[in-house]
Amino acid sequence: MTxxxxxxxxLLYGILILVSFATLYPFLWMLAASFMPLSEIVxxxxxxxxxxxxxxxxxxxxxxxxxxxxxxxxxxxxxMIGTVVNVFLNTMAGYSxxxxxxxxxxxxxxxxxxxxxxxxxxxxxxxxxxxxALGMLDSYSALILxxxxxxxxxxxxxxxxxNFP
Numbered sequence: 001m002t003x004x005x006x007x008x009x010x011l012l013y014g015i016l017i018l019v020s021f022a023t024l025y026p027f028l029w030m031l032a033a034s035f036m037p038l039s040e041i042v043x044x045x046x047x048x049x050x051x052x053x054x055x056x057x058x059x060x061x062x063x064x065x066x067x068x069x070x071x072x073x074x075x076x077x078x079x080m081i082g083t084v085v086n087v088f089l090n091t092m093a094g095y096s097x098x099x100x101x102x103x104x105x106x107x108x109x110x111x112x113x114x115x116x117x118x119x120x121x122x123x124x125x126x127x128x129x130x131x132x133a134l135g136m137l138d139s140y141s142a143l144i145l146x147x148x149x150x151x152x153x154x155x156x157x158x159x160x161x162x163n164f165p
Contacts, residue, residue: 034058035050037056077140082144086147094153094161095157098158116151
């Protein structure tokens, strides 16, 4: 290996180590913050090791409150039902756009391509108003239905079916 190539490799590994540290640090801080008191977390310090490490946060979440099982159940129900509905609907839409011949198919495809450029944050308020008007506030369906169909997933499934022999 030449000297120039060796220097380049050392530089590459140095950059990769810096990027990996920048990527892993927030996760390590999140884990460390779970052992810190609230005043230290919101105090703006970004230390991984605190002199005031405590298990009080875990005692509170698992012992004092009885909400944890409910929170876990809610997350499980929403993620399971949301995933099944999302895969089912997006697969059907992707299949129909790739294999079925119908008038306006290309226009629908180009319309989906245009709509993918709309950021999700723009739709938060209209989604809330619609869910409120339908009387679905404080229900599982209010969390599952707005994201049941995903344009990116439809286009991905369409591309899969187009390439599938």
